[in-house]
Amino acid sequence: MSAYDKVTAARSTKKLTSVDYINALFGESFIELHGDRCYGDDKAVVAGVGMLNNIPVTVIGLEKGRNTFERMERNFGAAHPEGYRKALRLMKQAEKFHRPILTFVDTSGAFCGIGAEERGQGHSIATNLMEMMALKTPILSVFIGEGGSGGAIALAVADEVWMMENAVYSVISPEGCASILWKDSSKAPDAAECLKLTAKDLFDLGVIERILREPTADDHKMFESLKLLICRTFEKNLAIPGDELARIRYNRFRKIGKQD
Amino acid sequence: MDLFTFIKPKNELENSDDTDTKKPYVPDEMWEKCPECGTLLLTTDIEENLRVCSKCNHHFRLNARQRVDMIADKDTFVEMDKDFESANIIDFPFYDEKLEKSKKQSNEKESVICGTCKLGGIETVIVSMNSEFMMGSMGTVTGDKITRAFEYATEQRLPIIVFTVSGGARMQEGILSLMQMAKTSGAVKMHSDAGLLYITVLTDPTTGGVTASFAMEGDIILAEPKALIAFAGPRVIEQTIRQKLPKDFQTAEFLKQKGFVDKVVDRRYLKETLKHLLKIHNYGED
Structure with a gap:
């Protein structure tokens, strides 16, 4: 698969969305929580609490929607500021109760518009960015589709x-990059190659820790092992004191592009 | 040979091709046209006025060193990490050439300079981005220099002043540029948690990944008049929503009205304002 094939796969409307993952992993235990307490409730961000095996978890996902109606309602997964503020509110709440945080990322980017x-x-x-870096509770992010900037x-x-x-993570969309670089957005496949945006590229660059085999909707075995993997990571990180965990998190990013 | 022609004093400013001697000749670099109101201004007058148009108050763009000179006490700026240079880490097309060209054009090695200086006698860390180097875009070296400046300020318990100007994260370094947003934000957070003061001065234009990271994380956020400050630039938004944008949308004044900027400060009062803010936060009291 070429880099652009991965981009196409990541954008596919047939792909599982955050809601699918939340349902498969949390089942009946998930309770959705709404609103940023300032402006409103952004439906591009789905968030709440639930049990992962026996661990209480705060889960937050960027949600594109699973059909045309949902996609309109979810603004195609492009969040407004109130979406990010809802996420932060619930992450702070998770820190208060020392609950680990699981995020699912699937967005073409933060919404750009007047509002x-x-x-x-x-x-x-x-x-x-600033607050997450210092949260004294474990955070794990899983990219399930597009990771737009x-x-x-x-x-x-x-x-x-x-x-x-088949997820991608990039500083700019291949179309945007191609139109800047070659003044021609149809060269997006070439740009996708240059940007190094596939899971394999990012693993090689030391930006991500793990590449996962993508489950289909009825792949219960895969979801079970994913659940186990997430729980094990949380258990490991819950054992680390909060301050220390935040320091390790900072160093994880600090080393990327370090000059000395 | 006619004697009078021979002894005619030679005028340096006289254009040899121009026979009309009544027309005074002024070299181009003596005048600059204000891009806002169109007034022709004497370059020396603009310089004296900190590159602000005396007619309409338009703030001309400054490069990173002009900004430092504007607020640092004379000869007090000591640059840190000045030899750091970007490399083409992900082998991006035309990036090497682009870097070379930017270095030549700006006479700088990166899109930011960092260091310490005194401001009205008060020691501070200063970070100044440069629109002349790849439009102030943030690559790994930019991010690393800024991170190190914050770490230094935290260690030395110093305040920090950051002048932002940027087109956003640098596309040519791919995801590694994006990671600098998180890294710089982490360094800001540590400085903040240590109880130290961070003042941002947003200048024209501040956009993209810089707006969405350290530019918006200051304890106090100042901006220059009329500066464009945005996450997504106006053209991108117009293309996305196919709607005309409101007047003065995304200017410093607009952001102040919406609650994202503390104060819009005329460049000519900036040094005084910064000094005053440092004093209010008990710096320079020893």
């Missing part, structure tokens, strides 16, 4: 970042 700018899209992402990293300042084999 998003007026309500501080840049500020909301910046605040998440600032809108993706705003939920991915984590102890570990995992990616599905």
Whole structure:
């Protein structure tokens, strides 16, 4: 598969979304929580609490929607500032109760529009980056589809970042890159190659820890082993004192592009 | 040979091709046209006015060193990490050439300079981004230099002042540029948790990954008049929503009205404002 094939696969509407993963992993135990307590409830972000085996977990996902109606309602997974602020509110709540945080990333990017700018899209992402870095509770991010730039990293300042084999994570969309580089967005497949955005590329660059085989909807065995893998990671990180965990998280990012 | 022609004093400014001697000749670099109001201004007058148009108050763009000179006490700036240079880590097309060109054009090695200086006698760390180097884009070296400046300020318990100007994360270093947003934010957080003051000065234009990281994380966020400050730039938004944007959308004044900027400060009062803020936070009291 070429890099652009991966991009196409990551964008496929047939792909499982955050809600599918949450249902498969948490089942009946999931309770959705709403709102940022400032402005509103952004449906591009689905969030709540639930049990993963015997561990209480806060789970937050960027949700694209599973059919046309849902996709409209979810704004195709492009969150507004209130979405990122809802996520942060619930992450702070998780820290208070020393619950681990699981995030699912699937977005073409943070929404760009008048309202998003007026309500501080840049500020909301910046605040998440800063606060997540210091959270004294374990954070794990799983990329299940598209990881579009600032809108993706705003939920991915984590102890570990995992990616599905057909997920991508990039600083800019291949189309955007091609139109800057060659003034021709149809050269997106070439740009996708250059950007090094596949799970394999990112693993080689030391940006992610694990590549996962992608489950289908009825692949219960795969979901069981995914659940086990997540639980084991949480158990390991719950044993580390919060301050120490935040320091390790900072060093995880600190080493990327370190000059000395 | 006619004697009078021979002794005619030679005028340096006289254009040899121009026979019309009544027309005074002024070299181009003596004048600059204000891009906002179109007034022709004497370059020396603009310089004296900290590169602000005396007619309409338009703030001309400054490079990183001009910014430092504007607020640092004379000869107090000591640069840190000045030899750090970017490499083409992911083998991105045309990046080497682009870096070479930017280095030549800007006479700098990266899109940011960092160091310490005194401001009205008060010791501070200063970070100044440069629009002349790849439009101030943030690559790994940019991110690392800024991170190190914050770490140094935390260790030395110093305040930090950051001038932002940027097109965002640097595409040519792929995901590694994006990671700098998290890294710099982590360094800001540590500085903040140590109880130290961070002042941001947003200048034209501050966009993308820089707006969505350290630019918006200051304890106090100042901005220059009319500066464009955005997450997504106006053209991208217009293309996405196919709607005309409101007047003055994404200017410093607009962001202040929406609650994201503390104060819009005329460049000519900036040093005084910064000094005052440092004093209010008990710096320079020993």
